[in-house]
Amino acid sequence: MTSFDINSIVKDIIPVRLERYLLSTGWIENGLINVKAKVWHRPEEMYFDLEILQPINEGLKDYSQRLYEAIRNLSEYENRSLLKVISDLKNFDSDIVKIRVISPDVEGGAIPIDDGVLLFEKAKELLVSSTLSTFKKKRFFSGSWPAVVKEFMNTLRFGQTERGSYIVNVIAPVSHFSEKEFPEADCSITRSISNNLARSLRATMVALENYEKTNDLISFEGAVSSGVSANLCDAIIGMSGSSKSRDVEISIDLAASEKDSQEIPRKHRFTTSHIPILSTASEYFKGNFVIKNYEASGLVIRMDHEPTEDFGVIRVTSTVHGTNKNISIQLSLDDYWEAVKAHKPRLPVVCQGELHVTPRSAFLADPRNFKVINDVDLFDEQS
Known part of the structure; x- marks a missing residue:
């Protein structure tokens, strides 16, 4: 592997992020080597000889090479691919919302261009609806966004797409705003919004299942208090494609840098059979x-x-x-x-x-x- 390849792999990994990752996964710091590197060991006796040298001086000529070696050793210990460990290090301070659309026509890792544009647009709308409902529960959101919603949305970015049908990643760095009406003072605004999204997706699924059994619109009524809105329903519908022919799976990976003890299901799959019911729910929330x-x-x-x-x-x-x-x-x-x-x-x-x-x-x-x-x-x- 050339020095250019190594630099490209590790360029976004700062020393403090690797250090925080090692601490969060149980590694123990055992001193310095000439103020150039930190020495880390495992606490378990069976891994007594295992060692990671974390370079801490980015001005060193071989800094990238030493950082790459540290991450490679970490990958071998965790028995995970190097790219997966690097991804986790880069996103150590970010929640990630993964939106996967599932259909035979996207299994090759490509998607029709119009549906691709629609998927990214609706992924954004999903996060907008979840952010709005974090601060105020409503059946349907319209008009301009509050300042705190604009501020949070400006922190989001799309990550690299993945194969596995077709996967879009929305990266949400952990953010702390000075919002007086912030709903959960014991966590970041990012985590509050991620948890609200998880709860609203769960409530949406429960409402869908109830409606399938009863065919009664009242099934949707209680979901509003959990953050479900017409906007959320419309986002899921749109992600299924212009012909509404793809299943949609939404999962939320939490940043390792922020602990969370809430037991909320964080992966939900909406099938094509759910789409007509979501349309009914959306119209109901809009008053039609x-x-x-x-x-x-x-x-x-x-x-x-x-x-x-x-x-x-x-x-x-x-x-x-x-x-x-x-x-x-x-x-x-x-x-x-x-x-x-x-x-x-x-x-x-x-x-x-x-x-x-x-x-x-x-x-x-x-x-x-x-x-x-x-x-x-x-x-x-x-x-």
């Missing part, structure tokens, strides 16, 4: 959804009827998943006039159908079984 066999009940607050028409439209105020909505219902004239009679005495009405909800409106399609609830009906129900 349909509830089949819904029974709207409440007071009539508005009535509209044109003399030339054989129907009338009423609006009923009702609560939908914890939110007050004014639901429009088109009724036959017989039912419409019954609703008119119910308006002044403030009698509630009920009607079944398919509820279509948007952020600004709600209407009941295919209305049926319209009924005015009077005092007698209430008495009968209670009895």
Whole structure:
């Protein structure tokens, strides 16, 4: 191996990073050699003769060669490839989010150019959504980013891609900001965001599994408090490709420089069968959804009827998943006039159908079984 090759391999590894890595993995410092190198040994008796010489003076002519030899010895002890150990040393102070897309068309380590661009864009959106939800839990994020989010996103970088279908690495150096509203004071902002991403991915998977069993949109409701949002769902959907034909696996490798005792699953795989459900969840979080066999009940607050028409439209105020909505219902004239009679005495009405909800409106399609609830009906129900 030439000196150029060696310099290229070790150029980003500073002495303090190798030293911190050795300390974190149990090596013990046993003195100096002419202030040029530190001597490290293992504490185990079986490795008593094993030694690593860590060069500490970057001005030495053979510094790169000595550093390479130290890392090679470390690689032999750990029984891992030299490149893997070097990668861990370079990223010792960084959390890494690995996004792997899985499909026969990317097994060779290449990806169609449009889907490649989309993958990198959505990888960024994944980190944006996780950063935003670390500070505030919302169903859907829009508008400009807070300053602390911009500051953190500016620290991120894309690492070298990997084969294994196709893998994108997002490197997040451990950062400490002076943010008054920082959510977890006992760790770095990077670790807080990484943990939030891990929790939100787990909550997304739980919500998907519940929805598959129940087909009930309420399955997604509890996930918001764990950091799940429409933005997160859209990022995963986009990473599956323009044809939504690839599985997406997201894993989080934590920086060895920052200890973490939280037991959160850090690898999740979303299959192509999950993508339509993620689309449903995204629309739900944005306020666009349909509830089949819904029974709207409440007071009539508005009535509209044109003399030339054989129907009338009423609006009923009702609560939908914890939110007050004014639901429009088109009724036959017989039912419409019954609703008119119910308006002044403030009698509630009920009607079944398919509820279509948007952020600004709600209407009941295919209305049926319209009924005015009077005092007698209430008495009968209670009895």
